[in-house]
Amino acid sequence: MRVMLIDDHSLVRAGLKQLVAAQSDIVVVAEANRVDGALEMAQKSRAELVVLDLTLPGGASLPFVAVLRRETSAKVLILTMHDDPAYARAALAAGALGYVVKSCPESVLLEALQSVSRGRLFIDLDNDEQTDHLWKTLMQPSISGDTDYSGSKLSSRETEVLRMLGQGLSNLVIAERLELSPKTVATYRARIAEKVGLKTTADFVKYARDMGF
Numbered sequence: 521m522r523v524m525l526i527d528d529h530s531l532v533r534a535g536l537k538q539l540v541a542a543q544s545d546i547v548v549v550a551e552a553n554r555v556d557g558a559l560e561m562a563q564k565s566r567a568e569l570v571v572l573d574l575t576l577p578g579g580a581s582l583p584f585v586a587v588l589r590r591e592t593s594a595k596v597l598i599l600t601m602h603d604d605p606a607y608a609r610a611a612l613a614a615g616a617l618g619y620v621v622k623s624c625p626e627s628v629l630l631e632a633l634q635s636v637s638r639g640r641l642f643i644d645l646d647n648d649e650q651t652d653h654l655w656k657t658l659m660q661p662s663i664s665g666d667t668d669y670s671g672s673k674l675s676s677r678e679t680e681v682l683r684m685l686g687q688g689l690s691n692l693v694i695a696e697r698l699e700l701s702p703k704t705v706a707t708y709r710a711r712i713a714e715k716v717g718l719k720t721t722a723d724f725v726k727y728a729r730d731m732g733f
Contacts, residue, residue: 524567554578589615618642686728
């Protein structure tokens with residue numbers, strides 16, 4: 521398994537490399553401390569799995585997950601300090617196959633690496649009850665009408681509009697920036713609301729935040 525590590529803390533990367541070095545079937549082929557430039561490194565190193573921190577300089581990590589999945593064949597495992605189901609949902613919606621908190625035991629991280637490399641979903645939060653609940657919500661369709669974190673349902677234009685709505689911009693301002701009519705922006709907003717179950721402006725802002733915009 522060819523692994524790339526992306527984390528802005530050198531001690532974290534060193535610890536991961538030491539853990540991996542003891543495994544006969546895993547090798548670290550590249551490492552980076554920020555998002556910008558990481559795509560080219562992943563491509564050149566032919567990484568099969570990218571271990572990615574959520575909070576990095578040089579750009580937002582969640583949109584970068586989608587870029588990795590689109591531009592490379594690498595699978596993505598999120599390794600983060602954020603023990604929050606909302607972040608986990610957003611990461612998985614962006615295309616990650618695994619989400620693990622940094623406080624997990626080494627055995628759990630190794631299991632996550634193996635599972636994700638085989639294309640299997642892996643989630644481990646600090647709170648077992650939260651982990652179980654997240655698994656249940658992911659494994660069955662939502663019938664409650666609550667927000668659906670499947671950002672992949674959105675088209676590229678809808679995603680662009682969502683990003684701007686998440687910044688609190690009005691339909692008129694978005695229309696001017698995208699060179700669209702306000703009516704067209706309103707139509708995109710209605711489509712987004714219908715696809716992912718959003719209602720109020722606050723819903724749009726929270727959803728955009730959870731998606732890493």
